[in-house]
Amino acid sequence: MTGNEGYRVGQIGDNVNVYGGTGNIGQIKNTYNGPQDPQAVYREMIGLIQVLRGQVSAADREVIDESLETVHEGDAAPPGAVRRALGAIAGVAAVVGEVGLPVVEAVRRFLALLGG
Template sequence: MSGDSVMQWGDGNIGIIKNQGAVSPQAALEQLIEAALALRGQVPASDRQTLDTSVEVLRAGSTQDRGRLRGALASIAGIAALVGEVGAPVVSAVNSLVEAAGLR
């Protein structure tokens, strides 16, 4: 017999998270850029400009120094954290990229 057997109690259950294996840095980067652009419509104009600038740094990739890349990630994660639950996927995407790219 194959498949998952799941028992859940309480409120707020969202299901099973699968495929949590290692993510390539390129895939994590693309996921983060997509998530940041989706968040763009949920934040004030000043934050949109910061997101745009940070996404430009991410897209430049290896041509940027490590400190500038970390600064862009911090800016994106900070904005995402400030907007609450709607920003949670962006914070998760930042963490995935940091882990995949060895930026800790």
């Protein structure tokens, strides 16, 4: 082998290839390998939900708002209510497509920390 064949000289950071589509924005990285602080994961999830809320229809915003009320109740909510509310939010996020993927992943991480 001569020269720098097979090596990317000067490459720093990630190499991302986009093979199609339109409106490609950002990159999702899943680097949640170790134990997580539930409060930090909760705050991140709520922040992502708020961002999504501004990008969906009025009907979907209503579902998110009603569900967030239940999520904010935490332990004071009836048994299973928070999980159902997070499921409703994740459902909206999944239906709207790529823009909702960070919310779906954040809900999964949070539920995993809660044990379910």
